[in-house]
Amino acid sequence: MSEAAQNAEIISVGTELLLGEILNSNAQFLAQELAGLGISHYYQTVVGDNVRRLQKAIAIACERSSLLIFTGGLGPTPDDLTTATLADFFNTPLIERPEVLQDIAEKLTRRGRSMALSNRKQALLPEGAAILPNPTGTAPGVIWQPQAGLTILTFPGVPSEMKAMWQQTAVPYLRSQGWSQGAIYSRTLRFWGIGESTLAEKASAQIQLKNPTVAPYAGKGEVRLRISTKAATESEALRLIAPVEQQLRDIGGLDCFGADDDTLAAVVGDRLKTSQQTVSVAESCTGGGLGSLLTAIPGSSAYFWGGIISYDNRVKINLLGVDADVLVQQGAVSAEVACQMAVGVRDRLGTTWGLSVTGIAGPDGGTETKPVGLVYIGLASPDSVESFQYQFGTFRGRETVRELSAYTALDLLRRKLILSIATP
Amino acid sequence: MSEAAQNAEIISVGTELLLGEILNSNAQFLAQELAGLGISHYYQTVVGDNVRRLQKAIAIACERSSLLIFTGGLGPTPDDLTTATLADFFNTPLIERPEVLQDIAEKLTRRGRSMALSNRKQALLPEGAAILPNPTGTAPGVIWQPQAGLTILTFPGVPSEMKAMWQQTAVPYLRSQGWSQGAIYSRTLRFWGIGESTLAEKASAQIQLKNPTVAPYAGKGEVRLRISTKAATESEALRLIAPVEQQLRDIGGLDCFGADDDTLAAVVGDRLKTSQQTVSVAESCTGGGLGSLLTAIPGSSAYFWGGIISYDNRVKINLLGVDADVLVQQGAVSAEVACQMAVGVRDRLGTTWGLSVTGIAGPDGGTETKPVGLVYIGLASPDSVESFQYQFGTFRGRETVRELSAYTALDLLRRKLILSIATP
Numbered sequence: 061m062s063e064a065a066q067n068a069e070i071i072s073v074g075t076e077l078l079l080g081e082i083l084n085s086n087a088q089f090l091a092q093e094l095a096g097l098g099i100s101h102y103y104q105t106v107v108g109d110n111v112r113r114l115q116k117a118i119a120i121a122c123e124r125s126s127l128l129i130f131t132g133g134l135g136p137t138p139d140d141l142t143t144a145t146l147a148d149f150f151n152t153p154l155i156e157r158p159e160v161l162q163d164i165a166e167k168l169t170r171r172g173r174s175m176a177l178s179n180r181k182q183a184l185l186p187e188g189a190a191i192l193p194n195p196t197g198t199a200p201g202v203i204w205q206p207q208a209g210l211t212i213l214t215f216p217g218v219p220s221e222m223k224a225m226w227q228q229t230a231v232p233y234l235r236s237q238g239w240s241q242g243a244i245y246s247r248t249l250r251f252w253g254i255g256e257s258t259l260a261e262k263a264s265a266q267i268q269l270k271n272p273t274v275a276p277y278a279g280k281g282e283v284r285l286r287i288s289t290k291a292a293t294e295s296e297a298l299r300l301i302a303p304v305e306q307q308l309r310d311i312g313g314l315d316c317f318g319a320d321d322d323t324l325a326a327v328v329g330d331r332l333k334t335s336q337q338t339v340s341v342a343e344s345c346t347g348g349g350l351g352s353l354l355t356a357i358p359g360s361s362a363y364f365w366g367g368i369i370s371y372d373n374r375v376k377i378n379l380l381g382v383d384a385d386v387l388v389q390q391g392a393v394s395a396e397v398a399c400q401m402a403v404g405v406r407d408r409l410g411t412t413w414g415l416s417v418t419g420i421a422g423p424d425g426g427t428e429t430k431p432v433g434l435v436y437i438g439l440a441s442p443d444s445v446e447s448f449q450y451q452f453g454t455f456r457g458r459e460t461v462r463e464l465s466a467y468t469a470l471d472l473l474r475r476k477l478i479l480s481i482a483t484p
Numbered sequence: 485m486s487e488a489a490q491n492a493e494i495i496s497v498g499t500e501l502l503l504g505e506i507l508n509s510n511a512q513f514l515a516q517e518l519a520g521l522g523i524s525h526y527y528q529t530v531v532g533d534n535v536r537r538l539q540k541a542i543a544i545a546c547e548r549s550s551l552l553i554f555t556g557g558l559g560p561t562p563d564d565l566t567t568a569t570l571a572d573f574f575n576t577p578l579i580e581r582p583e584v585l586q587d588i589a590e591k592l593t594r595r596g597r598s599m600a601l602s603n604r605k606q607a608l609l610p611e612g613a614a615i616l617p618n619p620t621g622t623a624p625g626v627i628w629q630p631q632a633g634l635t636i637l638t639f640p641g642v643p644s645e646m647k648a649m650w651q652q653t654a655v656p657y658l659r660s661q662g663w664s665q666g667a668i669y670s671r672t673l674r675f676w677g678i679g680e681s682t683l684a685e686k687a688s689a690q691i692q693l694k695n696p697t698v699a700p701y702a703g704k705g706e707v708r709l710r711i712s713t714k715a716a717t718e719s720e721a722l723r724l725i726a727p728v729e730q731q732l733r734d735i736g737g738l739d740c741f742g743a744d745d746d747t748l749a750a751v752v753g754d755r756l757k758t759s760q761q762t763v764s765v766a767e768s769c770t771g772g773g774l775g776s777l778l779t780a781i782p783g784s785s786a787y788f789w790g791g792i793i794s795y796d797n798r799v800k801i802n803l804l805g806v807d808a809d810v811l812v813q814q815g816a817v818s819a820e821v822a823c824q825m826a827v828g829v830r831d832r833l834g835t836t837w838g839l840s841v842t843g844i845a846g847p848d849g850g851t852e853t854k855p856v857g858l859v860y861i862g863l864a865s866p867d868s869v870e871s872f873q874y875q876f877g878t879f880r881g882r883e884t885v886r887e888l889s890a891y892t893a894l895d896l897l898r899r900k901l902i903l904s905i906a907t908p
Contacts (some may be wrong), residue, residue: 065603073698074701074704076699076701076710077512077515077528078512078519078525078528079515079516079668079710079712080511080512080515080517080518080519080524081516081672081701081710082512082703083507083508083512083700084507084508084512085507085511085592087501087504087508087530088501088503088504088506088507088508091502091503092504092505093501093504094504095503095504100886101502102531102532102534102537103529103530103531103537104502104503104528104529104530104695105527105529105530106511106527106528106529107526107527108526108824109699110526113526113527115528116497116548120544120905124540132596135680135681136681136684137684137691137699137700138691138692139699170488176681176685178681178684178685178688179681195837198681217862218702219704220884224879237688238524238625241513245504246503248505256559257559257603257622260560260561260602261600261602263647265603267561267562268562274605275499275500275533275561275563276561277498277500277506277641278642279504279506280643284505286500286505288503303500306790310773330489341546341772341793343772343775345779346550346776346779347775347776347778347784347788348765348767348771348772348773348774348775348776348777348778348779348791348793349772349775349779350772350773351767351771351773351775351793351795352771352772352773352886354771354772355769355770355771355773355793355886356771356793356882356883358770358846358847358848358882359794359848360795361796363795364795365772365795365796365798365799366792366793366794366795366796366799366803367772367792367793368790368791368792369765369772369775369779369790369791369792369793370790371775371779371785371788371789371790371791372785372788372789372790372833374788374789374833374834375790375833378832379803379832379833380789380831381741397840408802408803409796409798409799409802409803415618418659422782423782424782424783433502442778456644457646458780458782459780460644461752462776462779462780475485
């Protein structure tokens with residue numbers, strides 16, 4: 061198969077994936093890494109802990125891909141079948157590796173435990189396969205070329221172990237073997253406050269380009285445009301991508317909040333840090349989610365001082381100074397309460413900005429006039445306060461309403477920071 | 485192929501999945517739903533926005549599965565190829581459906597937009613295919629039997645649209661066609677505070693069972709044991725599962741915190757609600773994440789009053805009453821400060837319990853004596869306070885340290901609630 065020349069395939073092994081009990085975050089991580097290395101990758105397969113079906117998946121993958129990356133099925137329990145099934149498929153005996161056995165014993169000792177029979181199984185690897193060391197867990201993987209033109213890498217399913225093994229051993233190995241030649245470079249522009257089809261139509265000229273390509277896609281509230289090109293060097297790629305990026309930024313205007321790994325929280329944080337300003341939050345329906353987003357950014361203590369989670373009205377009154385009469389007359393989910401919460405937290409914490417959220421996340425608590433999904437966001441600047449009303453959807457679920465509330469609050473502050481700094 | 489008799493396969497279409505730009509949460513949702521309906525499902529495939537490779541994936545899937553569920557590639561943009569590729573693969577013309585065109589026009593009008601040429605494409609469906617209506621978005625899917633013994637369902641990639649279409653139309657259709665007969669029933673027990681291999685060894689007798697089967701797997705800090713059986717009726721399944729579940733609960737003891745959809749936050753919430761007790765939180769390194777977990781539970785306002793995000797030391801002093809001298813002498817990440825935070829928030833909010841977290845999430849801020857990953861959790865009961873010290877790992881990353889901190893705080897409160905209610 062000509063397609064198999066230099067293509068990777070990710071094969072995730074685990075019945076828990078087929079039962080939907082876990083998200084396949086390993087495949088996402090590996091896909092990002094392969095793209096970064098410029099290794100083409102056209103298929104992903106998920107298969108359960110079943111010898112016969114795993115063998116079928118191996119047979120199909122061998123036909124179309126030359127680098128097979130397995131995750132899962134290396135553990136000590138009886139349903140961990142990946143290593144034995146691979147060895148059997150390629151008619152290769154399993155050999156117990158004393159160095160692996162010793163490593164497992166030492167790790168278990170350090171955790172105050174002794175070697176179990178089930179751990180011993182993890183030292184059995186196919187003859188001729190190199191060990192792919194696992195620095196943190198007990199199960200090592202393999203780097204194995206069972207036949208010409210076919211490389212197999214195996215990893216445990218535990219994401220932290222898989223990632224450490226990938227970065228420490230697999231990446232240097234793949235580079236040394238010439239896998240990473242002429243990488244795919246991409247730049248993803250990120251937008252908030254504009255729908256996918258609106259943006260796609262504004263950017264239709266760019267979306268029709270052949271090199272670089274521009275592809276839109278929509279996440280929860282966010283829309284992205286990915287500009288991609290395959291190039292021999294990064295500077296060549298940048299030369300192709302840069303003018304298209306500029307066009308798309310002009311098209312997006314204020315709705316474009318960043319690129320690649322930028323998050324709303326990071327972008328807001330950068331602006332606050334640069335201008336030596338600070339922010340605090342007062343959260344009702346988000347219950348801490350807004351603070352959690354802000355503090356996900358390393359170094360956020362430079363501009364985020366903290367906040368008050370005022371879930372109960374008594375906390376709104378006692379800790380934020382919200383007027384009890386206003387709570388009764390307007391209700392906790394109201395423009396006035398959002399404003400008082402934002403001002404209250406700004407003044408009590410002594411920050412430049414105060415950002416508040418109050419809303420009805422559901423599924424219960426909605427009324428005719430205040431349905432589920434109704435959210436007010438308050439934004440107190442040093443000398444004024446504004447509120448913003450949103451309807452995030454009655455049937456979109458509690459988590460979505462809470463997430464959209466928190467991100468939208470960050471976006472409001474972002475726009476305010478841009479405009480307040482831009483205008484003298 | 486005999487295996488194709490009654491098996492589903494999930495085929496996710498999208499280059500963004502191959503580039504790792506999004507998580508394949510759709511596959512997880514559909515996998516859960518198929519398991520719930522008792523529809524066997526042995527493979528998942530991910531393929532990019534590429535006609536030739538999508539055709540190859542269709543060819544493989546037809547051979548081994550009889551129900552093909554596609555997500556993605558139904559949108560208005562040029563890289564949305566699923567419908568046209570399927571029609572071409574089965575030599576079927578695309579026909580413009582006036583009712584779909586009208587539905588799209590109405591939806592766009594309601595959003596204050598007009599029909600674009602790109603939207604018109606979404607009304608082209610294979611001849612003979614039934615429309616799978618999309619209540620919220622513009623792209624409908626199809627229910628199509630292009631050949632005997634093969635059913636195809638297509639969905640857009642936007643999770644909220646896909647889920648609504650699945651529940652409103654696909655599930656009733658599959659039931660009506662006799663797909664849901666003799667379901668796979670499973671019960672997942674959830675554990676916190678015990679490692680996977682320790683638990684697997686304690687439960688080795690159960691893990692060797694053939695019916696029901698018991699499979700262990702590890703998440704971030706959490707370990708689960710899944711008990712599964714295929715049975716004609718739910719009561720028959722329960723009869724098989726119940727005694728094994730009881731054995732595993734006995735083995736797990738206090739480490740078993742719940743089953744299936746139970747979360748630490750929900751379990752803690754139930755106990756607080758039942759005993760009419762309340763909790764508040766004081767958060768430093770988690771920055772609101774603990775409050776966010778607690779308020780993810782609908783109805784949490786019955787027992788969660790709120791909290792103080794004391795990211796900056798001034799907030800610890802001014803809003804929580806932490807002693808400034810102790811902060812200087814012991815440092816913000818210390819047992820004493822954790823205790824003062826917990827007591828401070830309990831007293832200021834007037835709740836039964838006060839739960840605090842202070843730690844070094846990294847990547848910076850660690851020292852020789854207080855490395856990254858060091859976390860203190862404070863737990864104030866009505867008349868006392870305790871602190872607990874953890875080392876969540878120096879190289880596991882900021883998000884992991886923050887998540888483990890928040891979950892561990894919930895687990896501490898859970899154990900305390902069980903023991904304080906159990907002992908008179």
